[in-house]
Amino acid sequence: MPGSICLSFHFDAISLWAGTFEMTTPSPVSRGEFGARVAVPRILKVLERENVTSTFFIPGKTIETWPDLCREILDKGHEIAHHGYQHVSPMGLSKDEERAQLQAGLDAMATHLDGYRAVGYCSPVSDLGAHTLELLIELGFVYDATMSAQDFEPYRVRLGDVVDADATVTFGQESSLVEVPFTWSLDDFPQMEFVWGQLEGLADPRKSESMWLDDMDYMFEEVPNGVYPMCFHPQVIGRGSRMRVLERMIARGKEHGGVFKTFREAAEDWADANPLTG
Numbered sequence: 441m442p443g444s445i446c447l448s449f450h451f452d453a454i455s456l457w458a459g460t461f462e463m464t465t466p467s468p469v470s471r472g473e474f475g476a477r478v479a480v481p482r483i484l485k486v487l488e489r490e491n492v493t494s495t496f497f498i499p500g501k502t503i504e505t506w507p508d509l510c511r512e513i514l515d516k517g518h519e520i521a522h523h524g525y526q527h528v529s530p531m532g533l534s535k536d537e538e539r540a541q542l543q544a545g546l547d548a549m550a551t552h553l554d555g556y557r558a559v560g561y562c563s564p565v566s567d568l569g570a571h572t573l574e575l576l577i578e579l580g581f582v583y584d585a586t587m588s589a590q591d592f593e594p595y596r597v598r599l600g601d602v603v604d605a606d607a608t609v610t611f612g613q614e615s616s617l618v619e620v621p622f623t624w625s626l627d628d629f630p631q632m633e634f635v636w637g638q639l640e641g642l643a644d645p646r647k648s649e650s651m652w653l654d655d656m657d658y659m660f661e662e663v664p665n666g667v668y669p670m671c672f673h674p675q676v677i678g679r680g681s682r683m684r685v686l687e688r689m690i691a692r693g694k695e696h697g698g699v700f701k702t703f704r705e706a707a708e709d710w711a712d713a714n715p716l717t718g
Contacts, residue, residue, distance in 0.1 A: 443592075443659055443666040444701045444709075445693040446620065447487075447494040448585070450562070450629075450673045451480060451513075452527055455501040459527030460565060461635065471675055476506045479678020484516055486683065490690050495703040497523035497562045497585070500548030507552035514553060519702035521560035522546070522581070530569035538569050542579055560703050562586050566622060573597055576617055583618040583707035585669065590621045592659045592666035594710040616716055618707040620669055626652060627671040632682065649685045653692055660696040667706045668698070 454472035457463045487494055496513050498520055503510050514520060524530070525544035533541065542561075549556045559582040563572065568586055576584060577599075584597060597619050600612025624630055631648040633641045652670065659666040670689070677686055693700065701709070 442697045444706050445668045445698040446703050446706050447670050449496045451496050451498045453502045455499040455527035475675030479674035482678050492700045493517050495519040495521050497521045499523045499527045500525035500545035503548045503552050519704050522558040524564040527564040529565040530572050535571040585620045585622050587619050588623050592663040594618050594620050618711050620703050620707050628676045629673050632676050645682050645685045
């Protein structure tokens with residue numbers, strides 16, 4: 441069986457700037473708005489032309505702000521997954537506070553997307569809080585896409601890992617939750633975005649493309665039945681020359697004979713082939 445290509449789009453829009461970066465002045469807000477006004481329609485056009493399905497990780501606030509666009513994403517056959525509610529870090533939240541953020545995101549989907557229920561999650565800041573994993577299982581999620589113990593293969597999430605101050609590790613027990621791996625090296629934001637005083641991206645799109653395609657080639661050559669998990673942000677990849685990078689990545693995946701899947705499909709296919717034991 442050929443490898444799978446999972447394209448994801450973190451449709452943060454304004455919530456990224458107002459939530460994570462706490463920026464609410466007109467300029468950063470407008471950068472987030474570009475994601476909804478321009479980038480997502482461009483991306484949907486390319487995906488439809490190429491007959492490719494993907495996963496959009498969307499915060500609840502984005503769904504509340506642009507419900508029609510989010511419904512269009514679903515209508516075109518893509519998956520919507522959970523990406524927090526206000527795009528704030530789960531680290532430091534109490535269990536009740538984090539449960540409230542997760543539930544608010546689910547409620548936004550149910551209210552504005554005709555009862556839709558996400559089964560996948562990726563942390564807004566690509567790190568998890570002390571209670572995140574047990575809450576995801578409590579709330580019935582199928583997969584997470586935040587951790588990096590594999591690169592091109594899903595795996596079972598463990599609960600109860602303990603890492604002491606002296607770096608002694610005690611591993612917990614595998615759970616029903618499947619991890620579809622994440623890595624910053626397959627993420628457009630640190631490569632291409634600029635945040636004053638915090639991030640100096642703006643790399644040549646061809647540099648990023650070369651790195652990403654080399655990883656794709658490696659997976660197809662060296663990891664049988666692998667899963668290639670790419671993370672894009674519409675407000676980043678949706679500009680000019682960067683859209684050509686997306687198009688060429690889709691073309692390379694097709695050259696390899698890759699199967700384009702949603703993250704949910706990849707997680708469920710892997711779980712079916714690797715049932716939880718014990």
